[in-house]
């Protein structure tokens with residue numbers, strides 16, 4: 001004991017180089033900062049503030065702000081906030097209904113899709129891959145419009161998964177483009193303060209798909225198709241596009257290829273290889289949660305819209321530190337308690353998404369890796385024609401719909 005402390009003080013007395021001096025100075029300054037802050041409760045109160053803010057956000061998501069938890073009370077508060085979506089798309093599903101029995105029925109349908117035992121991820125991956133290759137060679141005179149291609153690919157994969165489409169390549173491309181464009185337009189209109197109207201064009205092109213999408217023994221109505229696919233397709237395409245751009249082009253890391261080497265075979269296995277691969281989706285969903293904000297209404301008579309800011313919860317520097325805006329799937333090796341509490345891409349009870357048990361992460365990973373393999377850095381490059389600086393900038397990219405429209409992939413080599 002004596003020797004070690006003597007040695008320690010002796011080494012402290014050794015002459016310091018300028019760099020050593022700076023290091024010591026930084027450590028002393030940091031210790032002093034911590035001492036002052038903890039003594040005066042500054043760090044403590046910052047933590048309490050962030051925890052307080054977080055629990056306020058969560059109280060909106062789980063309806064405790066309104067003191068309700070039964071579906072007969074929570075559904076109207078959510079449906080009121082989603083009223084314009086219900087009108088714009090003419091759909092009834094869990095997110096738009098006030099009826100507990102309709103909600104229960106829809107949840108059962110969604111769970112039966114998610115928990116299907118005969119799902120083959122290699123087939124879904126191959127569906128995405130062949131769709132992307134067809135898009136790549138379709139018109140070689142201009143760069144690939146990435147948002148459009150991502151939308152079509154996500155829609156085809158969701159349709160194949162939900163409705164067992166035997167030959168996805170035969171789905172009419174023109175209808176797929178119009179359906180995905182119309183969903184985008186209607187979504188934007190639903191966010192305005194004026195009342196939207198349903199789109200006859202969307203309905204017409206959904207009816208063109210009807211025959212290809214038989215559900216067991218009957219032909220589905222256009223609004224039934226839309227009601228089923230919307231919570232899946234609409235949550236997928238933006239996060240898939242952004243994660244692809246960040247992981248493969250803007251933030252490519254030396255560990256990426258190792259992380260995804262077993263995709264698609266690992267999907268659905270729960271093996272360690274799969275857990276590593278899924279961190280790609282987890283980090284994508286952190287930076288680009290499919291629902292940036294979760295809206296509710298306060299109860300009548302003075303009903304008004306309130307929101308929880310999921311995007312901010314996922315990016316807040318007091319929660320995620322200095323690297324909050326960096327794309328880094330490895331952060332999911334070890335989340336802090338606060339980070340685990342703040343990370344809610346699939347919401348929380350009483351209305352947590354049924355895809356939260358792994359299906360959502362698998363779908364995102366499957367689609368992102370298919371994009372990365374077909375539209376890779378070795379054979380092409382990406383840039384944003386609307387926002388040129390984004391392609392140069394490392395870090396988080398603009399995730400607003402109009403910013404995403406500008407991304408292009410220019411092949412240098414055709415496969």
Ligand code: HEM
Pocket residue numbers: 061078094095106107110111113114231232235236285289290291294345346347348350351352353354355359360361364
């Ligand atoms: C990356 C994929 C997905 C994400 C990020 C996501 C996200 C979400 C979120 C945030 C909610 C909760 C909304 C709220 O609290 O009001 C939700 C609800 C829901 N989602 Fe998902 N979702 C995904 C995929 C899916 C898929 C694939 C399905 C169906 C096959 C699905 C079906 C549903 C249903 C039925 C609800 C309503 C649950 C309830 O009200 O109890 N989602 N989703």
